[in-house]
Amino acid sequence: MRRGLPDDLDPVDFELLARIAHRYYVDGRTQEEIGREYGLSRPKVQRLLERARWSGVVDIHIEAPPWLQLDLEGQLREAFNLADAIVAPARDEADDQREVVARAAARYLERHLRDDSIVAVGHGRDAGEVPRFYRPGRRLTCTFASAMGGSPRVDTPTNPNEICRALAERGGGRAESLYAPAYVESEEMRDRLLEQEAVAHTLDVAARASVALVGIGGTDEGCTMVRSGCLSLAEMARLREQGAVGDILGNYVDGQGRQVASPHSGRLIALSLEGLRRIETVIAVVSEAEKPRAIAGVLRAGVVDVLVLDEVNARAVLDVASATASGGPVSLKRHAADRHR
């Protein structure tokens, strides 16, 4: 892209570009003034400035804090067509890692929640850590609604209900609990439960959320779903056989982001991928090591808008993505990026 600098540039042009760029960026003249000064039309000045940026005569450098990975974030946005990506600095200890990621997610929430916002909440250790760091400037009247059922071991702080409660407690607002397990025994049971007013109501609130806070689960033997007792080791193995690499709110997807139509899906009580897709801002939080395939798969499903994760996972996800080629949801976003450089 931008190349040039002193070399391969007519010295006369070089001088003009430098003069005009200086006048514009340093002295703050308008393009029209510069045009008058140099006997050029305004569009001409604009083209010259563009050329100056492009050729490297103008170099716009951002002095970012060393702990930020803005380039990585940009690559993630790019690769998976995300609205935003936040890469937290790497930490050696898993707990520290989770903490910095959760803190970043909490900040994001603080910035985006408004009075009367509805937040759909998932489960997981990473999401569960977010409330600890969530402290909006003033108390908000949001609604935090569980978007999936709980695990058999209730009240662990990784349960959606518990996360909702903690968020509402720290930042104001109400918690809408979902009194149902994530997976039930049969489809019939699920349908019966969904008919329950309490269950249906909470899921309905969650479906109308403008923001979702969810984790991304893996398919290994130590994943949250297994640890929390939602799914057995055998069921998890079955999912792996079917190509599942990870889940979001219990919806399992394969490496290409396609939903895995397993028997489990009929027994899941949670917002569906479709439901998530209708939510304006779906924030996924991940800090656990070695989840790149799960993350890549879920991202390719195209339901996540904002990804908050640690640096190690970030790089790994990009590697996975470029290795398995398919790239991600086709990026349709325009590229206005060349205005300023």
Added chain:
Amino acid sequence: MRRGLPDDLDPVDFELLARIAHRYYVDGRTQEEIGREYGLSRPKVQRLLERARWSGVVDIHIEAPPWLQLDLEGQLREAFNLADAIVAPARDEADDQREVVARAAARYLERHLRDDSIVAVGHGRDAGEVPRFYRPGRRLTCTFASAMGGSPRVDTPTNPNEICRALAERGGGRAESLYAPAYVESEEMRDRLLEQEAVAHTLDVAARASVALVGIGGTDEGCTMVRSGCLSLAEMARLREQGAVGDILGNYVDGQGRQVASPHSGRLIALSLEGLRRIETVIAVVSEAEKPRAIAGVLRAGVVDVLVLDEVNARAVLDVASATASGGPVSLKRHAADRHR
């Protein structure tokens, strides 16, 4: 001014500034988009960007050709309220020096002359060198009019008539010669000459010029006025006594830019300071060494719009200006300079 960088900047702010700046300058998002992303109003984003520029988080660097002195030029513009200043690189040999300065002036002329432009022309070795390098893209139908009388030693290439002729020859257009000496013996003689149709007409054309190309003369014993025989050594000494430090078109001024009302002024056949002031773009060309006091004085008269000179004089003039404090014509120009940094 701009300080800050990593230090003395709340890390949270620092991160936000860096993120927003990156999004704006690197990714090319609009302020409104960024505002939406971060839950900020557009004006807020704009203020943050301003702060990012100001604090050095955003560094806009112009990679200028090494031979340019854009900062010096800026200081000159600033100090003397000039529309433009062009500093040519320093040369050891006086002739080389004159050449690079003349070349710069010629370029400036080329960029600013239009068909039917009228150019008032002064004298001097520096101005005299300009035609050699003047070569507009196409032949123009300008008029070059002598704005002051000639020296007794006619036809030296430093005479206005000769410079006009050379300019017209190289770039197209007509030369309006002024057939009169710069200084005559008496006021009466001057008035009589001014009544001559030929003389009056040329001066009238010069007065209607939109551009003037003039030199700046000193008051030392080897200055052009003396060398060309326009003024005697005794007359020059008298001028010095009266505080004169330099002249423009034979109009002598003191260190503060006030016209020196000597007997000579009544005997001068040339455009007056007032006349020059009415010309849109007065270009002064100086390359001769050791003229800083003359230059500073003339600049303070506020008649020059564009100054073309060598680096050594440039620095010296700025020194003189800051030493004699008065600064220059009061700068009334607005300062929009902080938009981009």
Added chain:
DNA sequence: CGCTACCATGAGCATCTGCTCGACCCCGAG
């Protein structure tokens, strides 16, 4: 507790900027 001075905030507006589009020019082929 009330008051004042200060500052941050976002609506609204005038200006500036990026871009599209038709006109024009130059150059080489036919």
Added chain:
DNA sequence: CTCGGGGTCGAGCAGATGCTCATGGTAGCG
């Protein structure tokens, strides 16, 4: 000489930007 293609140019416009201003909130102080 005529014609077409590529390229440059500036008018014009929609959208982005910088700035002003009225408002409201806050900290300091009586």
